[in-house]
Amino acid sequence: MYKFLRRFAYLSFISWMAVACSVEEVSPTNSATRDSHLALGNPSEADKAYANYLVEKPQYALSYNSYRGTPNWVSWHLSSAWLGEAPRQDDxxxxxxxPSAFYKVVPSDYTNSGFDRGHNTxxxxxxxxxxxxxATFLMTNMxxxxxxxxxKNWAGLENYCRELVEQGNELYIIMGSYGKGGEGSNGYKETxxxxxxxVPNRIWKVIVVLPLGSGDVNRINTGTRVxxxxxxxxxxxGTNWSSYRTTVDVIEAKTGYDLLSNVPDDMQDVLEAKKDDGPTQ
Structure with missing residues (x-):
């Protein structure tokens, strides 16, 4: 009788383990990952040109303009896999x-200018x-x-992006600037x-919002929030970023970039013409 009970208990345990492992194996999970910063494309086909020099770092990718001393655009992926407890470095x-031929902008180039060293990523x-x-404190990101x-304005939009991530999304973000001449705390300056x-005249950002998943570009559809x-x-x-919403088409017309070039053309036509009217918090 004792042997029978022991054998029954052993077989019951093995059966339970098999069911548990089977459930674990087939249960779908969408874990946050760190994905390609250029998944949506290279907006300006940046390569080695002095005015359109491609820089790819583990944390973001960018097109650098050595004549302006600033990036043309910076592109990055954002999910909870990029977020943690590391403190702000301020370095x-x-x-x-x-390249050695490029002037390398230093932090003191902004000192007493009336303009912040404004992060892209x-x-x-x-x-x-x-x-x-x-890595975000390199001057190529400023x-x-x-x-x-x-x-105020930009900080609000950045906070909202991270709120979207907290809600279970992952984002593809491209930020850039164009034109010449801006008004800082010490007045108007061009350089x-x-x-x-x-000093840029305008600053723009495009954000593609997706629920967590894989094969991100293939999951973009005409209902995707941009x-x-x-x-x-x-x-x-103004302090409310939502009052400056526009369309991707408008930004592309101003910059000459193809911002979602890896998205199928027919889908680009729909997404880039829509002006977002979604929530802002």
Missing amino acids: FRADQTL PSADRTGSVEDNS IPQAPNNNQ LAGGKVT IAVDTPNANSV
């Missing part, structure tokens, strides 16, 4: 990976490690940004550092 510094989007956060634009750094924002680089800018 602004020149990007020594640029935000520090708070890269808190997974100290290394990730530190533009001269009016303080109220950077600290800094003796002409080495151009947020496009274009703001003046001025201290008088």
Whole structure:
């Protein structure tokens, strides 16, 4: 009788383990991952040109303009896999990976200019490690940004992006600037550092919102939420980013870029013509 009970208990345990393992194997999960920053495409076909130089880092990708001393655009993926507890490093510094022929912008080029060293990829989007956060403080990730634009309007949009991630989404974000001349806390300026750094006139961002998953570009459809924002680089800018919503088509017309080039053309036509009217918090 004892042997029978022991054998029955053993067989019951094995059966339970088999069911548990089977359930674990077939249960679908969508875990956050770190994906390609250029999944949506290379907007300007950046390569080795001095005005359109491609820089790919583990934390983001960008097109750098050595004549302006700023990026044309910066592209990055954002999911909870990029977020953690790493503190803000504040180690602004020149990007020594640029070609030797390029002037390497230094933090002091912005000193007393009336413009912030404005991040493209935000520090708070890269808190997974100290290394990730530190990478956002390279000057190739900076533009001269009016303080109220950077600290109020733009900060609100950046916070909303991270709220979307907390809600279970992953984002593909492209940010850039164009034009010449902005209004900082010390008034209007067109350049800094003796002409080495151009102050942009407008600052834009395009955000593609997807629920967590894989094969991201293939999951984009005509109902996918795309947020496009274009703001003046001025201290008088309003604090509500949503009042500056526009379409991808408008930004492309201003910049000459193809912002969603890896998305099928027919789908681009629909998504890029729509002006987002979704929630803002």
